[in-house]
Amino acid sequence: MNFLLKIKGTLLLVILGSVLLSGCAFKDIDKSVFVAMIALDVSDDEEKPYKVTLKLYEPTGSFREATEPQYSYLSENGETLSEAIRMMESYSDKELEFGHSKLIVLGEELVKNEKNKEILDFLIRRPDIQMISWITVGRPNAEEIIKMIPQGESAAYPELFNYFDGNGTTTPYIVTTHLFEFRRNIKEGWIDSVLPIIEINNEDQHFEINKSLLLSANKEPYELDSLNTSIYNMLSRSVKHANLLIKEDGDHFIANIDTVKSKYNVKINNPSEIELDIKISLYGSVAESHKPMINKDLKKYNEELKKETEEKFTTFISEMKKNGYDPLGFGIDYKAKVLHNRRMSKEEWKEAYKNAKLNLTVKPGIKSTGSIQ
Structure with a gap:
């Protein structure tokens, strides 16, 4: 009986409390x-x-x-x-x-x-x-x-x-x-x-x-600037499409890149020496050219794309390292690979990052010279 009275009393308090509560502040x-x-x-x-x-x-x-x-x-x-x-x-x-x-x-x-x-x-x-x-x-x-x-x-x-x-x-x-x-x-x-x-x-x-x-x-x-902004977007995987101007060995054409894949990581040789490995794949076709292009020369065009883009990407990352900026997050990759009690401080990391060896390779993938009727 006492147990039932307690339940009834609790229910009564809940009901009274819900009545006294104000509604939400709806406007x-x-x-x-x-x-x-x-x-x-x-x-x-x-x-x-x-x-x-x-x-x-x-x-x-x-x-x-x-x-x-x-x-x-x-x-x-x-x-x-x-x-x-x-x-x-x-x-x-x-x-x-x-x-x-x-x-x-x-x-x-x-x-x-x-x-x-x-x-x-x-x-x-x-x-x-x-x-x-x-x-x-x-x-x-x-x-x-x-x-x-x-x-x-x-x-x-x-x-x-x-x-x-x-x-x-x-x-x-x-x-x-x-x-x-x-x-x-x-x-x-x-x-x-x-x-x-x-x-x-x-x-x-x-x-x-x-x-x-x-x-x-x-x-x-x-x-x-515009060029470095586009390079950052490609390296950070923020975009999948891009147009790249290629000027190599007398050729002058625009590579229409419809697929961009990038992968980068920090290679730790010893506690204070690191390397930055970057691999980029570019797939697409030729969008514009100053002279006729033929499919049998695709290997040559891919070599030119590889040379030009490796130079541009390397220049961008070297510039970032020199000035102490890390927009791609190499520091996060390093932090994730090293235990906290063995990790460099932020100041030590910045110095190691500036002096890091850069290994950058581009895999070109121009599949055609475009469609001309």
């Missing part, structure tokens, strides 16, 4: 405004060094009826990024919703001031900012980038998203970096981050994204 959709993009810059106010600009979707009855995209903007300076956001919340009668924001643009000056840890602390702590958001660098600043609306942009989907979502353009010159990758690399410390640079062509009013910025702790950001 109607018309009480919210959705943030499309976030721009973080350096402000002109020394006391409030951060400038935050938000690009907001304007409500519309139907995307079919909308003749052009409609956005509004909020901008504010703050001593911290959170302070600027809190101040902007007082500018709108609706709740700022960051859950649909896909793009975060960092001003170039902010990045060069080495504010990466402060930026990440703000972005990671907010639960409504997606970790799969793309993170980029805006030149000359982030605010101009998100306020730019190119001709022909759809009202339903900002044009900038097409560059990074994999459903629009596919080019080896665009680096795609997600927020979780950026955070992981900075926290890891044995690999450097590469962020795409977004610029505006003021004459034609369109975006140009074919360069990238290499970020490493306690070092100046290092800019990769």
Whole structure:
């Protein structure tokens, strides 16, 4: 009997507690405004060094009826990024919703001031900012980038998203970096981050994204030009297609590479001596040539492809080693192979990495000279 009374008493407390509990803090959709993009810059106010600009979707009855995209903007300076956001919340009668924001643009000056840890602390702590958001660098600043609306942009989907979502353009010159990758690399410390640079062509009013910025702790950001950006993408397995210009032995042609395979690892000879082994396979056909090409000379064309690409890839990696940057993550490969009590320190690794022997080979695979009717 006492046992039954205890059960009844427990059930009564559960029922009373559930009645007293309040419901979830649900708000109607018309009480919210959705943030499309976030721009973080350096402000002109020394006391409030951060400038935050938000690009907001304007409500519309139907995307079919909308003749052009409609956005509004909020901008504010703050001593911290959170302070600027809190101040902007007082500018709108609706709740700022960051859950649909896909793009975060960092001003170039902010990045060069080495504010990466402060930026990440703000972005990671907010639960409504997606970790799969793309993170980029805006030149000359982030605010101009998100306020730019190119001709022909759809009202339903900002044009900038097409560059990074994999459903629009596919080019080896665009680096795609997600927020979780950026955070992981900075926290890891044995690999450097590469962020795409977004610029505006003021004459034609369109975006140009074919360069990238290499970020490493306690070092100046290092800019990769278009060629080096494409090489990084091929080596890091971020792209599967590329066009390579080959100029060898009087030949001048474009190799259309439709399959890129790369494999690299760290070979440890002794605790302080390492070698970097890189193997790359390139398969494709000839896309363009300044003179007639015949299939029986494919062996010669492959040899030219091998020679040219080995020179370019070796130059790129040698440049990275010389300047102490590791965008491919050789440091992570080394760290994974050596026990913690036998591992070099980060400083010792950096020195060994600079002096490492490079073994790079390219396996060419041009299958045809293209189709000419």
